[in-house]
Amino acid sequence: MGQVSRITLGLHIGSMVFGVLGLLWVLPNPDFVAHLSDVGMQVFGWGMAVGGAVYIIFGAIAVALYGWGAVGKERLLSFALPAIFLSLGSELLGTSTGFPFGHYAYLSGLGYKIAGLVPFTIPLSWFYMGFVCYLLSRAALAAKGIGGIWQALGGITIGAVLLTAWDFVLDPAMSQAAYPFWVFQDVGEFFGMPYRNLSGWLGTGMLFMTVASLFWQNRPLTLSRSQLLFPLVVYLVNFAFGATITILQLGASFALPTLLAVFLGVVPAIVLFCLVPQVTPVEGAENLETPLVIGAPK
Numbered sequence: 001m002g003q004v005s006r007i008t009l010g011l012h013i014g015s016m017v018f019g020v021l022g023l024l025w026v027l028p029n030p031d032f033v034a035h036l037s038d039v040g041m042q043v044f045g046w047g048m049a050v051g052g053a054v055y056i057i058f059g060a061i062a063v064a065l066y067g068w069g070a071v072g073k074e075r076l077l078s079f080a081l082p083a084i085f086l087s088l089g090s091e092l093l094g095t096s097t098g099f100p101f102g103h104y105a106y107l108s109g110l111g112y113k114i115a116g117l118v119p120f121t122i123p124l125s126w127f128y129m130g131f132v133c134y135l136l137s138r139a140a141l142a143a144k145g146i147g148g149i150w151q152a153l154g155g156i157t158i159g160a161v162l163l164t165a166w167d168f169v170l171d172p173a174m175s176q177a178a179y180p181f182w183v184f185q186d187v188g189e190f191f192g193m194p195y196r197n198l199s200g201w202l203g204t205g206m207l208f209m210t211v212a213s214l215f216w217q218n219r220p221l222t223l224s225r226s227q228l229l230f231p232l233v234v235y236l237v238n239f240a241f242g243a244t245i246t247i248l249q250l251g252a253s254f255a256l257p258t259l260l261a262v263f264l265g266v267v268p269a270i271v272l273f274c275l276v277p278q279v280t281p282v283e284g285a286e287n288l289e290t291p292l293v294i295g296a297p298k
Contacts, residue, residue, distance in 0.1 A: 004111075007063035009233065012058035016241045019051050023179055024248055052181060053111035055241075056121040063128035066230045070135075070223065078215035079134070079208075080127050086208040087126035089118030090200065091118040103185040110164045110181055127205070128240060129166060133269075134159035134209050134233035139223045140272035144271075151221075152213040158268070160205035162235070165265025168257040169242035177249040190255050225276045226298045239266055251281065 026032060026186040033041075067076040094101040095117040109117035138155030146154060174181045176192050239261065246254050 002066075005062050005069070005230070006056055006061035008065060008092075008232070012055060013237050014234055015051065015055035015058055016237065018047060019055060020241065020244055022047050023177070023245060027179060033220065034179050036063050040244045050111070052109040053119070053121045053197065056110070056125050059100055059238070063131055063231075063258075065232060067131060067135075070227055070230075071221065075216055079131055079212040082211040083127040083130050083208040084123040086211065087130075088114065088118060088123040090204040090207075091122055094200065098145055099196075100203055101197045102181055102188065102200070104197075105185065106182045107180060108239055115165035125252065126208070128234065130159070130163055130205055130208060132168075133162035133205075133297055134212070134236045135221075135223070135231045135234070136228060136269055136272045138221050139228055140275040143276045148218045152216070152218055156206055156209040156213055158272070161211050162265050163189045163205040163267055164198060164201040165261050165268075166235070166242070168261035168264070169239060169246045171197065171243035172254055172257060173242040177245050191254060223276065225273065226292070228273055232269060232279075235269050236266065241295050 064076065064080065067079070086296045091098055092101060092115060093106060098104075106113060106117065106119055106122075111121045113119050129154035134155055138151060141151045141158075171193050172191060175183055184192065184194065184197075186194065186196065190198070243258055243261065246258060
């Protein structure tokens with residue numbers, strides 16, 4: 001399963017690179033598109049139709065496979081199901097009423113829309129990014145000897161902040177660049193985003209992480225640094241995807257939200273990763289790759 005998860009992660013990253021090249025280089029150059037071969041036009045048409053959904057699907061599959069091996073199917077499902085369904089509820093509420101994210105609407109490009117409002121891929125992105133944020137946070141707290149309820153609360157709080165920090169570069173890239181995937185119907189106060197969009201992200205992340213923590217209970221989670229490399233890579237490449245589009249298409253005026261994302265998301269994620277020892281105390285030197293979940297059910 002580990003090999004398959006790494007292959008799927010590679011496809012996730014490759015599809016994001018494909019998307020960035022398409023958005024930043026191919027679409028702005030109609031002469032290039034006009035001179036494509038028949039096969040090139042088919043690839044271009046496929047990328048335009050499903051590329052936005054494909055990278056999210058690959059990301060969700062990769063993280064699900066990783067999570068199955070790292071923490072077990074019980075913990076994976078007890079995180080994934082609340083994350084998917086509660087985030088979908090928030091998105092449906094948001095696109096219908098403006099709460100909790102502000103008034104916005106999804107355009108085409110991210111797949112079939114549930115109830116005609118929210119692409120089915122959006123809850124998947126909440127799941128896979130929320131999961132890696134939560135694991136990085138909770139594993140680092142466990143490595144520093146923080147356990148019980150404090151580990152759970154810290155994992156929820158820090159994980160939700162990491163998730164929200166990603167939105168500082170994701171939302172401008174997806175809503176204000178030349179080829180948007182959603183639009184805010186009211187001009188937001190913070191670089192085109194309503195402030196309540198950020199509080200909505202924080203609240204939604206904390207909500208499904210809290211529900212997952214209730215299922216996980218206070219059983220400590222112990223993973224080695226090598227086992228946390230996968231979540232860190234997922235977080236960093238998704239940040240890079242949004243930041244690249246934001247900076248290159250929207251310019252230096254969006255340097256502030258990008259820097260905030262770095263200081264609230266990227267730097268803490270790397271620090272959390274470095275706080276975890278390369279080998280867990282119980283593992284010893286015998287097996288660096290076997291996931292260890294203390295207190296998990298047999």
